[in-house]
Amino acid sequence: xxxxxxxxxxxxxxxxxxxxxxxxxxxxxxxxxxxxxxxxxxxxxxxxxxxxxxxxxxxxxxxxxxxxxxxxxxxxxxxxxxxxxxxxxxxxxxxxxxxxxxxxxxxxxxxxxxxxxxxxxxxxxxxxxxxxxxxxxxxxxxxxxxxxxxxxxxxxxxxxxxxxxxxxxxxxxxxxxxxxxxxxxxxxxxxxxxxxxxxxxx
Amino acid sequence: xxxxxxxxxxxxxxxxxxxxxxxxxxxxxxxxxxxxxxxxxxxxxxxxxxxxxxxxxxxxxxxxxxxxxxxxxxxxxxxxxxxxxxxxxxxxxxxxxxxxxxxxxxxxxxxxxxxxxxxxxxxxxxxxxxxxxxxxxxxxxxxxxxxxxxxxxxxxxxxxxxxxxxxxxxxxxxxxxxxxxxxxxxxxxxxxxxxxxxxxxxxxxxxxxxxxxxxxxxxxxxxxxxxxxxxxxxxxxxxxxxxxxx
Numbered sequence: 001x002x003x004x005x006x007x008x009x010x011x012x013x014x015x016x017x018x019x020x021x022x023x024x025x026x027x028x029x030x031x032x033x034x035x036x037x038x039x040x041x042x043x044x045x046x047x048x049x050x051x052x053x054x055x056x057x058x059x060x061x062x063x064x065x066x067x068x069x070x071x072x073x074x075x076x077x078x079x080x081x082x083x084x085x086x087x088x089x090x091x092x093x094x095x096x097x098x099x100x101x102x103x104x105x106x107x108x109x110x111x112x113x114x115x116x117x118x119x120x121x122x123x124x125x126x127x128x129x130x131x132x133x134x135x136x137x138x139x140x141x142x143x144x145x146x147x148x149x150x151x152x153x154x155x156x157x158x159x160x161x162x163x164x165x166x167x168x169x170x171x172x173x174x175x176x177x178x179x180x181x182x183x184x185x186x187x188x189x190x191x192x193x194x195x196x197x198x199x200x201x202x
Numbered sequence: 203x204x205x206x207x208x209x210x211x212x213x214x215x216x217x218x219x220x221x222x223x224x225x226x227x228x229x230x231x232x233x234x235x236x237x238x239x240x241x242x243x244x245x246x247x248x249x250x251x252x253x254x255x256x257x258x259x260x261x262x263x264x265x266x267x268x269x270x271x272x273x274x275x276x277x278x279x280x281x282x283x284x285x286x287x288x289x290x291x292x293x294x295x296x297x298x299x300x301x302x303x304x305x306x307x308x309x310x311x312x313x314x315x316x317x318x319x320x321x322x323x324x325x326x327x328x329x330x331x332x333x334x335x336x337x338x339x340x341x342x343x344x345x346x347x348x349x350x351x352x353x354x355x356x357x358x359x360x361x362x363x364x365x366x367x368x369x370x371x372x373x374x375x376x377x378x379x380x381x382x383x384x385x386x387x388x389x390x391x392x393x394x395x396x397x398x399x400x401x402x403x404x405x406x407x408x409x410x411x412x413x414x415x416x417x418x419x420x421x422x423x424x425x426x427x428x429x430x431x432x433x434x435x436x437x438x439x440x441x442x443x444x445x446x447x448x
Contacts, residue, residue, distance in 0.1 A: 075446050100407075107403055126440050128447050141323070142270075151439075153447055163443055169424035169432060170417055171439070178416040179409045197408050 026160075027122045030130040030152045033160045037067045038117045041105075045113035060109070061102050068101070069153070069161035070094050076163070077176040081184045081191070089191040096198040097176070112136075115143070128153045130160065235345070236415070242348035246411045249353060253394070253401070261394040273395070275317040280389050282308065282316020284329075287366050291330035295338045300328050329425070333362025337426045346415055354418035 044063055048056045074094050075082045085093065121133045129151060136146040149166040164173040180194065187193040236242065264273070285308040292300040304327045310320050336358050337343070344357030355363065394401070407413045423431050 072443075072446060076443065103406070104403065107399060125436070126444050128444055129440055131436075144323075151443070153443070164439075168421070170420045174420065174439070175413060175416045179407060179412045182412045183409060194408075 026130060026154070027124060027132075029154075030132050030150075030160045031119055031122050033067065033152065033162075034132050034134065034150050035117075035119065037063075037162075038112075041109065042113050045109045049110070057102055057106065060105060061098055064098065064101055064105065067162055069155065069163055070098060072153075072161075072163050073097060073173060073176075076173050077180050078184070079177060079181050081181065081189050084189050085191045089195065092195050093191065093198075096195060100176075100198070115139070125151075129163070237345050238347060242346065242415075243411050245348040245350055246414065248350060249348065250405070250410070252351070254405075257390060257394050258398070258401075261391050261398060264391050265395050265398070273392070276388060277392055277396070278311070278319050279316040280385065280392055282311050283385065285316075285327075287332075288327060288330045291332060291335045292328075294335045295330060297328070297330070300330065303327050331362050332365040333359035333422075334426045336362055346419065348411075348414075354414050356419075356422070359422065 040063060044059065048059055051059070071094070074090065074097055077097065078085070078093065082090070115136050115138055117134055117136055119132065119134045123131045125131055130153065132150040132152060134148045134150070136148060138145075147168050149169075150162055151164040151166075152160045152162055155161050164171055166172070183194050183197060184191070285304055288304045289301055289308065292298075292304060303325050307321060307325050307327060311318070314320065333356075341358055347355050347357060347360060349355050349360060352360075352363065404410050404413050404417070423435075
């Protein structure tokens with residue numbers, strides 16, 4: 001009986017150690033993903049400064065696509081309306097959403113090159129999610145620190161992709177969802193009207 | 203304060219509380235529930251017009267012509283002038299550490315009339331106003347409002363803002379009252395210059411009104427409810443995200 005208990009305890013211990021190790025490995029991978037993306041974005045900001053606006057946008061879009069889960073973001077920002085959209089509308093929405101993200105990042109890219117990023121705390125949430133927290137600091141202390149929270153999950157290949165970013169507690173996915181859903185509701189779920197509004201030149 | 207203004211003040215407070223009564227009894231109102239949306243959108247258009255044609259050009263000139271050091275001095279002074287509100291409201295919210303820190307900082311920076319931050323931003327003070335005090339007293343958030351010139355507010359925060367202004371007016375002498383009147387436009391220009399990129403970005407979005415509403419509500423709730431609210435919000439979002447990932 002005692003042998004059985006010992007074996008059970010041993011199996012339990014190995015199992016738990018493995019889970020804990022895999023949890024901490026996942027956290028490290030998540031942190032590394034964000035760190036790598038920040039380094040690439042900063043390099044990118046410096047290297048593409050002389051390029052024409054269109055070329056620069058294309059390069060930023062490629063960089064962002066590498067790190068975000070665009071499929072997930074599209075679903076999360078359209079709520080229940082996603083199911084009603086056709087394949088073509090879905091693809092068009094993804095392109096429009098990516099363009100909006102690129103525009104937002106372009107606005108801040110040059111500033112980002114002069115600031116530094118410091119990871120602060122990471123945690124595992126639920127079964128699939130990882131939170132990576134960080135701080136954007138101004139080395140000259142002229143600008144206040146900005147708190148960032150990246151929400152990540154592993155894809156089928158095991159690499160971590162960004163699902164959402166919270167800047168000072170404001171979630172980008174929630175903000176985009178509020179906007180998208182409001183337009184869709186007003187237009188009885190008509191995706192074409194939404195796409196027209198999103199792609200219209202301002 | 204004259205009788206006429208006292209009467210107006212009481213009317214505003216009563217109106218704000220009546221509007222608050224329109225909301226449900228829960229503290230937080232759903233972002234989608236916007237009973238005054240039509241009126242709010244009209245006010246938003248008016249504010250946008252004023253901003254794009256008057257405030258934004260002045261703010262851009264202010265950034266261009268006024269040296270950074272002077273701008274930062276003005277910002278510090280405006281923050282200093284607002285500190286008594288934080289002291290009073292931190293006390294009302296029994297956040298004694300914040301009260302002590304804010305009082306100490308107010309006295310220290312008072313040596314330069316607040317134009318220079320003598321502790322160089324090392325003391326972090328949580329800004330507290332009557333809006334947050336009302337929230338701590340479990341007063342409902344109330345519907346979202348777009349107020350002419352003031353911008354986004356909830357009915358609770360509008361009540362708080364009126365009480366805050368009343369507070370400063372009661373505390374200060376007549377000469378400081380006159381100074382406050384001069385500070386209102388400077389405050390607007392200062393805030394606009396600090397948030398120029400964000401505001402211009404909002405105007406470029408698909409529905410700027412909704413963007414302002416969601417940014418304001420998320421930010422305000424984070425300020426007021428801090429950790430407890432954020433944890434609750436994150437738990438709900440996590441559940442939603444996990445469902446979508448399946």
